Amino acid sequence: MTTVAATAQVAHGHHDDRPFIRKYIFSTDHKIIGIQFLFVSLFFLLLGGLLAMQMRWQLGFPGKPMPGGGILPETMAPGGVILPEYYIQLVTMHGTFMVFFAIMPLLVGVYANFLIPLKIGAHDMAFPRINMWSFWTALAAGLVMLASLFVPEGAARAGWTMYAPLSARHDYSGAELGQELWSISIVFLGLSSILGSLNYITTVINNRAPGMTWFRMPLSVWALFITAILGILALPVLSGAAIMLLFDQIIGTHFFDPPAGGQALLWQHLFWFFGHPEVYILILPAMGMVSDIIANGSRKPIFGYHSMVFAIISIAFLGWIVWGHHMFVSGMNPTLGSSFMVSTLVIAVPSAVKTFNWLGTMWRGNLRFTVPMLNAVAFVAMFVIGGLSGIYMAATPVDMFIHDTYFIVAHLHYVLFGGSLFALFGTIPFWFPKMFGRLMSERWGKIHFWLTFVFYNCTFFPMHILGMAGHMRRIYDPTQYDFLKPYQPMNEFISISAFLLFATQIIFFVNFWYSLFKGKKAPQNPWEDNGLEWSLPSPAPHGNWAATPTVYRGPYEYSSPAVTEDYLPQYRKLPTDREPAMAPVAGH
Amino acid sequence: MTHATVDVMRPPYPTERGLDVYNTKLGMWVFLASEVMFFTALIGSYIILRFGAPGEWAKPGIVLNIPITAVNTFLLICSSVTMVKAYATIADGEGHFFRLRPGARLSERLDFGVKFWMLATIVIGASFVSIQVYEYLHLVHRGFLPSGVREGSELAELVANGTLPAATMGLYGSSFYTMTGFHGFHVTCGVVSMAYLYFTKTLRGKYSQQDYRGIETIGLYWHFVDLVWIILFTIVYLI
Numbered sequence: 121m122t123t124v125a126a127t128a129q130v131a132h133g134h135h136d137d138r139p140f141i142r143k144y145i146f147s148t149d150h151k152i153i154g155i156q157f158l159f160v161s162l163f164f165l166l167l168g169g170l171l172a173m174q175m176r177w178q179l180g181f182p183g184k185p186m187p188g189g190g191i192l193p194e195t196m197a198p199g200g201v202i203l204p205e206y207y208i209q210l211v212t213m214h215g216t217f218m219v220f221f222a223i224m225p226l227l228v229g230v231y232a233n234f235l236i237p238l239k240i241g242a243h244d245m246a247f248p249r250i251n252m253w254s255f256w257t258a259l260a261a262g263l264v265m266l267a268s269l270f271v272p273e274g275a276a277r278a279g280w281t282m283y284a285p286l287s288a289r290h291d292y293s294g295a296e297l298g299q300e301l302w303s304i305s306i307v308f309l310g311l312s313s314i315l316g317s318l319n320y321i322t323t324v325i326n327n328r329a330p331g332m333t334w335f336r337m338p339l340s341v342w343a344l345f346i347t348a349i350l351g352i353l354a355l356p357v358l359s360g361a362a363i364m365l366l367f368d369q370i371i372g373t374h375f376f377d378p379p380a381g382g383q384a385l386l387w388q389h390l391f392w393f394f395g396h397p398e399v400y401i402l403i404l405p406a407m408g409m410v411s412d413i414i415a416n417g418s419r420k421p422i423f424g425y426h427s428m429v430f431a432i433i434s435i436a437f438l439g440w441i442v443w444g445h446h447m448f449v450s451g452m453n454p455t456l457g458s459s460f461m462v463s464t465l466v467i468a469v470p471s472a473v474k475t476f477n478w479l480g481t482m483w484r485g486n487l488r489f490t491v492p493m494l495n496a497v498a499f500v501a502m503f504v505i506g507g508l509s510g511i512y513m514a515a516t517p518v519d520m521f522i523h524d525t526y527f528i529v530a531h532l533h534y535v536l537f538g539g540s541l542f543a544l545f546g547t548i549p550f551w552f553p554k555m556f557g558r559l560m561s562e563r564w565g566k567i568h569f570w571l572t573f574v575f576y577n578c579t580f581f582p583m584h585i586l587g588m589a590g591h592m593r594r595i596y597d598p599t600q601y602d603f604l605k606p607y608q609p610m611n612e613f614i615s616i617s618a619f620l621l622f623a624t625q626i627i628f629f630v631n632f633w634y635s636l637f638k639g640k641k642a643p644q645n646p647w648e649d650n651g652l653e654w655s656l657p658s659p660a661p662h663g664n665w666a667a668t669p670t671v672y673r674g675p676y677e678y679s680s681p682a683v684t685e686d687y688l689p690q691y692r693k694l695p696t697d698r699e700p701a702m703a704p705v706a707g708h
Numbered sequence: 709m710t711h712a713t714v715d716v717m718r719p720p721y722p723t724e725r726g727l728d729v730y731n732t733k734l735g736m737w738v739f740l741a742s743e744v745m746f747f748t749a750l751i752g753s754y755i756i757l758r759f760g761a762p763g764e765w766a767k768p769g770i771v772l773n774i775p776i777t778a779v780n781t782f783l784l785i786c787s788s789v790t791m792v793k794a795y796a797t798i799a800d801g802e803g804h805f806f807r808l809r810p811g812a813r814l815s816e817r818l819d820f821g822v823k824f825w826m827l828a829t830i831v832i833g834a835s836f837v838s839i840q841v842y843e844y845l846h847l848v849h850r851g852f853l854p855s856g857v858r859e860g861s862e863l864a865e866l867v868a869n870g871t872l873p874a875a876t877m878g879l880y881g882s883s884f885y886t887m888t889g890f891h892g893f894h895v896t897c898g899v900v901s902m903a904y905l906y907f908t909k910t911l912r913g914k915y916s917q918q919d920y921r922g923i924e925t926i927g928l929y930w931h932f933v934d935l936v937w938i939i940l941f942t943i944v945y946l947i
Binding site for chain 1: 723724731746885
């Protein structure tokens with residue numbers, strides 16, 4: 121087995137003569153599938169943002185005609201003034217698009233596909249064709265969801281959590297086709313995630329390169345692997361629930377229909393039994409990739425590698441036994457509520473382990489504040505705020521007071537935007553060179569980061585205060601309540617910050633597209649990183665390596681005294697390194 | 709019949725040692741884990757709805773035809789046996805069942821055996837689905853629908869005279885059709901997959917003692933579907 125420190129021959133090793141449609145459209149190459157997920161989910165991210173802007177207009181300036189709102193049909197916004205039934209569609213579809221079609225595919229669809237084989241030294245996924253189907257099923261789900269915006273009665277209206285019986289009965293929700301398309305889309309999405317996850321799990325278990333032992337895997341791979349386990353077990357429950365909901369909607373079953381003996385609370389249990397592992401599906405990959413970036417940006421080994429791994433595993437395990445904390449005010453037995461409270465509070469322990477390990481990694485490191493590093497550090501800071509506000513809501517007595525207020529909106533945006541999305545603003549430029557062979561602009565990246573950081577906090581931090589004041593979560597017009605009137609200036613401030621935050625993202629999109637075609641050509645290892653993927657030319661060729669690479673050490677050997685450089689890649693063979701001992705061929 | 713030089717069932721390790729099984733088998737086990745969660749969602753919901761139902765549940769045997777389903781259950785279990793026979797024929801070289809003619813070579817016997825047992829599994833699986841379709845048609849004819857009992861049907865009279873509880877018939881129909889329907893869907897997928905493998909691989913002699921991955925993997929799926937049915941038959945038809 122040869123080392124792949126010098127891989128210049130690889131680019132010529134694979135002459136890729138597949139036709140265009142096999143290469144870029146119906147591709148089975150894990151890197152192309154990751155890139156396909158990237159483009160599709162960035163589109164949905166933009167769409168979800170546009171929906172949020174309309175909500176913010178209505179909340180900041182209720183009853184005033186929205187600029188450009190004239191293009192919306194009479195049934196949504198006559199004269200540009202948003203109607204209540206359109207507003208609830210905005211709330212529902214913003215949540216749905218962002219959770220299921222932006223953040224989840226961005227973290228899992230893009231990076232599990234792109235990174236897992238590259239980081240463990242595999243030539244592709246275990247099941248490349250199933251992987252392709254996973255993308256096309258996800259795209260079909262996205263298109264169905266997109267189509268539901270344009271059907272006569274409008275999109276689904278029961279919030280992204282689709283609580284029954286509002287979602288199950290058309291005479292309650294007032295939207296027939298929109299609700300049904302939501303359920304159909306989610307069933308497809310579940311299928312896509314299951315196909316993807318079984319691929320990631322099999323690949324990580326069986327296809328690691330020689331020497332890539334479990335505890336030499338980068339934390340990003342660990343996190344994506346554990347996330348895939350969550351996905352394979354949680355998504356089928358959502359699919360089952362969505363199928364029951366769909367049957368309630370189209371063939372008149374009574375699962376969630378109380379007058380006929382069904383149980384509306386059953387939906388909440390099924391949804392949150394899926395939903396809480398889903399929360400960790402949305403944050404664990406971000407944590408893993410941020411760990412890689414922080415170690416790289418600090419030029420130090422990650423602090424407490426094993427404790428990081430076990431923290432990921434324990435967060436994932438605890439995620440299964442906490443779903444009741446979403447339902448404290450649903451009429452749950454208070455004793456049961458307290459057990460959910462305790463299990464939820466326990467999650468703070470592994471989360472804090474991770475946070476302190478990140479701080480320990482940066483402590484006295486030789487920090488390089490590149491764009492990925494800036495965003496990764498912002499991830500840590502924002503995740504701490506979001507995590508601490510999570511503890512408020514985990515405590516049943518406090519949750520009774522702030523349940524379904526803007527406090528929860530602030531919390532979930534601190535973990536989903538402040539956490540996951542900041543991580544993505546770090547990971548996209550970090551692995552951009554390996555995807556496209558070019559670097560994104562550092563200067564515009566930094567401008568984008570600082571503006572986003574400021575406007576993001578201006579947008580979401582005041583929501584904590586609004587929530588404490590009793591501002592309801594999905595309220596259409598806050599000015600209709602006297603007790604909320606003094607807070608209207610704050611709502612206006614949030615809205616203006618949100619518009620500026622959205623405008624700032626134009627910088628990111630321009631930087632992304634410009635760099636795609638005109639960016640600086642990337643060297644093989646622009647970040648001086650240790651991962652196996654940097655042994656390949658940029659962009660990584662089809663089939664990855666000409667010969668399977670060999671791994672000699674863990675992924676975080678920065679500032680090692682053994683070499684003069686401050687990084688020591690996993691694939692670099694030192695004279696003292698031995699070839700990994702291969703297991704004998706089993707004869708069972 | 710091809711004689712591969714590499715025994716893919718017991719792979720040597722070009723990679724770091726994983727779980728000592730080939731990818732397709734591991735992938736199928738992982739997929740079955742997700743299937744367990746899917747059926748758990750459906751069956752768990754049924755249990756919760758039934759125990760929380762506003763009144764009595766219909767007594768077994770009034771609506772559903774238990775004898776015909778019992779025969780169907782027996783058929784499906786038989787198909788698991790034939791599946792195992794196919795596996796044993798190809799994996800362990802258990803060819804003594806087929807002594808075509810005295811002195812027939814083992815490979816011939818194995819080749820015929822795997823074709824026979826796979827065909828038997830496909831035919832029995834297809835019979836199960838056919839009987840289930842017949843059962844559904846019959847139930848709908850008697851007025852049993854996913855939404856409950858049809859007005860003016862035979863079952864509606866039983867509801868009217870108090871033999872069947874009015875309050876829970878809707879839930880009964882919802883859970884019965886959803887659970888057994890999705891099981892039937894899984895059996896259908898299994899039959900289609902096996903038929904596909906039968907024509908593309910089994911008949912062409914693509915399986916050998918060195919490579920019978922398709923048979924082992926679809927076998928895992930088939931036994932899982934069988935197991936789910938045994939649970940469903942018990943809790944939906946018998947209890």
